[in-house]
Amino acid sequence: MHTLNLLKTHAREIFAAGIAAADPFQAVSRVLRLEKDALCAGAAALPLIAGAKVHLVAVGKAAGPMAAAAESILGECLGEGLAVSKYDHLWPLGKVQLLQAGHPLPDANGVAATQAVRDLLTRAAADDLILCLLSGGASALLPAPAAGITLAEKLATTELLLGCGASIQEINCVRKHLSTIKGGGLARLVAPRKMLTLVLSDVVGDPLDVIASGPTVADPTSFADAMAVVGRYKLLQRLPLAVRQRLEQGCAGQIPETPKPGESCFDGQLVQLVGSNSQSLAAAAAEAKRLGYTPLVLTSSLTGETRQVAAVHAAIARELVASGQPLPPPVCLLSGGETTVTLRGSGRGGRNQEFALAAALGIGGLNDLVILSGGTDGTDGPTNAAGAIVDGTTLLRARQLGLDSGRHLEQNDAYPFFAALGDLLITGPTNTNVMDLQLILAGKSAP
Amino acid sequence: MHTLNLLKTHAREIFAAGIAAADPFQAVSRVLRLEKDALCAGAAALPLIAGAKVHLVAVGKAAGPMAAAAESILGECLGEGLAVSKYDHLWPLGKVQLLQAGHPLPDANGVAATQAVRDLLTRAAADDLILCLLSGGASALLPAPAAGITLAEKLATTELLLGCGASIQEINCVRKHLSTIKGGGLARLVAPRKMLTLVLSDVVGDPLDVIASGPTVADPTSFADAMAVVGRYKLLQRLPLAVRQRLEQGCAGQIPETPKPGESCFDGQLVQLVGSNSQSLAAAAAEAKRLGYTPLVLTSSLTGETRQVAAVHAAIARELVASGQPLPPPVCLLSGGETTVTLRGSGRGGRNQEFALAAALGIGGLNDLVILSGGTDGTDGPTNAAGAIVDGTTLLRARQLGLDSGRHLEQNDAYPFFAALGDLLITGPTNTNVMDLQLILAGKSAP
Numbered sequence: 066m067h068t069l070n071l072l073k074t075h076a077r078e079i080f081a082a083g084i085a086a087a088d089p090f091q092a093v094s095r096v097l098r099l100e101k102d103a104l105c106a107g108a109a110a111l112p113l114i115a116g117a118k119v120h121l122v123a124v125g126k127a128a129g130p131m132a133a134a135a136e137s138i139l140g141e142c143l144g145e146g147l148a149v150s151k152y153d154h155l156w157p158l159g160k161v162q163l164l165q166a167g168h169p170l171p172d173a174n175g176v177a178a179t180q181a182v183r184d185l186l187t188r189a190a191a192d193d194l195i196l197c198l199l200s201g202g203a204s205a206l207l208p209a210p211a212a213g214i215t216l217a218e219k220l221a222t223t224e225l226l227l228g229c230g231a232s233i234q235e236i237n238c239v240r241k242h243l244s245t246i247k248g249g250g251l252a253r254l255v256a257p258r259k260m261l262t263l264v265l266s267d268v269v270g271d272p273l274d275v276i277a278s279g280p281t282v283a284d285p286t287s288f289a290d291a292m293a294v295v296g297r298y299k300l301l302q303r304l305p306l307a308v309r310q311r312l313e314q315g316c317a318g319q320i321p322e323t324p325k326p327g328e329s330c331f332d333g334q335l336v337q338l339v340g341s342n343s344q345s346l347a348a349a350a351a352e353a354k355r356l357g358y359t360p361l362v363l364t365s366s367l368t369g370e371t372r373q374v375a376a377v378h379a380a381i382a383r384e385l386v387a388s389g390q391p392l393p394p395p396v397c398l399l400s401g402g403e404t405t406v407t408l409r410g411s412g413r414g415g416r417n418q419e420f421a422l423a424a425a426l427g428i429g430g431l432n433d434l435v436i437l438s439g440g441t442d443g444t445d446g447p448t449n450a451a452g453a454i455v456d457g458t459t460l461l462r463a464r465q466l467g468l469d470s471g472r473h474l475e476q477n478d479a480y481p482f483f484a485a486l487g488d489l490l491i492t493g494p495t496n497t498n499v500m501d502l503q504l505i506l507a508g509k510s511a512p
Numbered sequence: 513m514h515t516l517n518l519l520k521t522h523a524r525e526i527f528a529a530g531i532a533a534a535d536p537f538q539a540v541s542r543v544l545r546l547e548k549d550a551l552c553a554g555a556a557a558l559p560l561i562a563g564a565k566v567h568l569v570a571v572g573k574a575a576g577p578m579a580a581a582a583e584s585i586l587g588e589c590l591g592e593g594l595a596v597s598k599y600d601h602l603w604p605l606g607k608v609q610l611l612q613a614g615h616p617l618p619d620a621n622g623v624a625a626t627q628a629v630r631d632l633l634t635r636a637a638a639d640d641l642i643l644c645l646l647s648g649g650a651s652a653l654l655p656a657p658a659a660g661i662t663l664a665e666k667l668a669t670t671e672l673l674l675g676c677g678a679s680i681q682e683i684n685c686v687r688k689h690l691s692t693i694k695g696g697g698l699a700r701l702v703a704p705r706k707m708l709t710l711v712l713s714d715v716v717g718d719p720l721d722v723i724a725s726g727p728t729v730a731d732p733t734s735f736a737d738a739m740a741v742v743g744r745y746k747l748l749q750r751l752p753l754a755v756r757q758r759l760e761q762g763c764a765g766q767i768p769e770t771p772k773p774g775e776s777c778f779d780g781q782l783v784q785l786v787g788s789n790s791q792s793l794a795a796a797a798a799e800a801k802r803l804g805y806t807p808l809v810l811t812s813s814l815t816g817e818t819r820q821v822a823a824v825h826a827a828i829a830r831e832l833v834a835s836g837q838p839l840p841p842p843v844c845l846l847s848g849g850e851t852t853v854t855l856r857g858s859g860r861g862g863r864n865q866e867f868a869l870a871a872a873l874g875i876g877g878l879n880d881l882v883i884l885s886g887g888t889d890g891t892d893g894p895t896n897a898a899g900a901i902v903d904g905t906t907l908l909r910a911r912q913l914g915l916d917s918g919r920h921l922e923q924n925d926a927y928p929f930f931a932a933l934g935d936l937l938i939t940g941p942t943n944t945n946v947m948d949l950q951l952i953l954a955g956k957s958a959p
Contacts, residue, residue, distance in 0.1 A: 270830070343835065361838045364824075364831040373820035377811075380849060383717070384811040388790065391808045391838070402827060 067508025129156020367402030379427025412478020415446025514955025572647030576603025814849030826874025859925020862893025
């Protein structure tokens with residue numbers, strides 16, 4: 066028998082298992098330990114760490130804990146190391162030097178950090194291995210305008226593209242062709258040295274060429290594609306002159322293309338996803354199973370307007386209770402991704418709290434059911450909560466406290482609502498980010 | 513092995529099975545035949561048709577075929593009969609008289625039809641049985657303002673409530689207290705005679721007290737609730753005087769309440785759902801299983817902005833292809849309900865075609881997958897299509913024809929898009945309506 070409190074406790078445990086699977090220190094440790102064990106047994110699965118020194122480049126919001134894991138596992142094998150993270154993302158490190166730079170807007174410290182990374186790679190011996198640890202934010206933290214282009218000109222180009230409604234794919238295509246690092250540029254700098262890249266994904270669908278702008282991955286797009294984007298939005302005459310000239314020279318074949326799939330610079334280089342929304346969903350599903358719920362993963366690529374996506378989840382939850390479909394309880398339906406809140410009011414909250422509140426409006430009065438929405442970074446919007454948990458009594462309890470559920474949703478003001486109800490999901494900062502997890506947990510009541 | 517064409521054919525077959533389950537003639541026949549067989553065997557499951565004459569009152573957009581089924585099965589048992597449907601919803605009937613009235617706006621013909629129904633019930637003997645067949649639209653087709661209130665005053669009240677943003681539940685609560693038929697009024701007129709009500713539901717969640725305004729079902733709301741709604745929107749002074757007086761008299765206990773649950777007028781009366789979105793989903797799921805797909809019903813109560821709900825379905829479809837979750841193909845995920853399109857453009861289409869187009873944008877390039885969205889009435893928006901079918905090649909094929917998918921969606925212009933692609937779902941009018949069905953069908957390609 067599942068009381069409401071037990072369901073809530075289980076929901077928190079399942080969510081916690083999802084976060085644990087994305088812990089950057091653990092994720093990197095897991096892979097490097099396997100690699101090291103294999104090495105000791107003389108049969109490295111990834112024959113990259115064999116031999117020579119390993120130099121470390123860690124970039125992103127999780128660079129600190131990811132670098133710490135490498136220090137811990139590699140020990141004496143570790144040669145030089147640089148970690149680049151955003152301001153105030155401090156982390157105790159030994160041999161590895163921690164640099165801080167601007168995010169989300171790149172700044173001069175980022176340019177200096179990029180130069181430091183470049184110097185490290187240049188110093189490395191030909192048979193040294195590079196271990197590259199990437200997490201969300203790496204793109205802004207490692208700005209590398211191509212020769213002749215200033216950071217300001219690159220930023221202005223991004224602004225122009227954003228302003229005319231270009232998609233993120235289109236913007237990335239252009240930016241990769243204005244950078245010496247993005248779109249496989251780092252792979253070319255490292256070659257012919259070997260490199261292992263471990264990636265913590267904060268992008269829906271985990272496209273390796275998009276996460277951190279794919280510095281160690283082949284770029285499927287060309288200068289011609291970039292020019293087509295510029296043409297589509299009639300921007301050619303409005304681009305900074307140096308940017309326009311570079312694109313024109315690229316199209317004329319006067320400067321090299323970004324590295325393409327199959328290019329020799331990728332020989333001896335390997336990219337591996339060590340943490341992602343999918344992996345966290347799988348870990349959460351395993352925990353749900355352990356707790357006696359049949360797990361069912363719906364999707365790891367939720368996008369869209371938060372309250373609408375939440376309403377679909379509420380509809381699925383209603384069906385669970387009404388007909389025992391798609392599966393009879395006890396059951397745990399899991400989904401993940403990153404939805405978007407269109408701000409209407411001036412309240413406090415975040416997309417996960419808004420998700421929970423919108424879902425609550427669709428499950429009023431239903432028994433043996435909870436819905437949880439939480440951000441794996443532990444910080445939902447500008448609040449100290451990761452998200453919230455709701456159930457069939459949420460609306461009634463709110464009314465008893467004099468809270469107008471509909472109005473709190475209208476005002477994007479979910480935080481005080483859930484604070485008053487005691488249904489915030491609080492984890493503290495988790496130092497990771499594989500986007501959001503949503504759970505629908507349906508139990509069995511007493512017969 | 514499932515080719516794309518086979519998947520599309522199967523999707524159409526599964527959708528057709530869903531529509532067939534909601535066919536009003538078949539739905540009523542099924543139940544009455546069972547009842548008649550039981551009667552012949554001397555063991556009527558519903559001991560209502562036993563004995564005396566059966567008089568028929570059929571109201572709603574499917575009144576014609578529902579009445580025809582009663583004529584066909586009951587034969588000589590059938591006494592008098594009235595069917596009330598909207599203009600141009602003609603149907604060949606024998607003994608039953610077909611009346612036509614205004615819909616969605618009630619008119620004088622509706623008031624006359626209501627009087628004819630009332631007269632029929634008054635003439636019926638005390639031991640006669642009333643067979644009541646309800647379908648969508650019945651509320652508008654059978655207007656019955658309470659004594660002292662005109663139809664115009666009742667309509668003005670609805671307008672006021674709509675204008676201040678009252679919910680449909682709130683509006684129904686008020687309207688039931690201004691009517692002699694809605695909210696159990698018909699049950700009270702019929703009592704102490706026996707009555708069997710068969711309902712074809714066009715309301716999300718199938719709430720019997722909401723479908724057709726629940727004329728034969730107890731009303732859980734009171735005059736005090738209706739007054740609370742009026743107070744909440746500060747409408748008391750703006751209501752037509754007769755309406756205000758009725759509500760005040762009701763609250764003062766000077767006029768009878770609507771019939772409440774357990775009230776004696778419901779003795780010997782039975783209400784049964786003979787067609788609904790859930791039942792159509794179950795039939796579609798059975799057909800999917802017969803065709804070799806594992807069926808999984810997600811929900812029968814989808815609501816929300818069409819393109820957003822479609823995007824969630826696309827995300828679930830991507831997961832199917834990417835990881836074989838929630839279930840490994842061949843699989844058929846089913847959902848139903850009624851979404852809403854916020855008009856942005858001036859194109860042609862309907863919510864199901866818009867759903868399909870929005871879903872197509874989320875599954876470009878994926879193999880062994882189709883998504884279908886169709887209205888069970890066969891008429892999606894002001895078009896001759898029920899909906900459309902999309903797959904991973906839809907966007908590419910559109911591009912080859914010079915069609916801009918994003919632009920067609922932006923303009924709510926899905927009809928010409930799918931007409932050009934040959935991917936409209938055409939069934940013709942089905943004479944039924946249990947809202948919309950959505951299918952995600954994933955097959956297995958050649959190994």
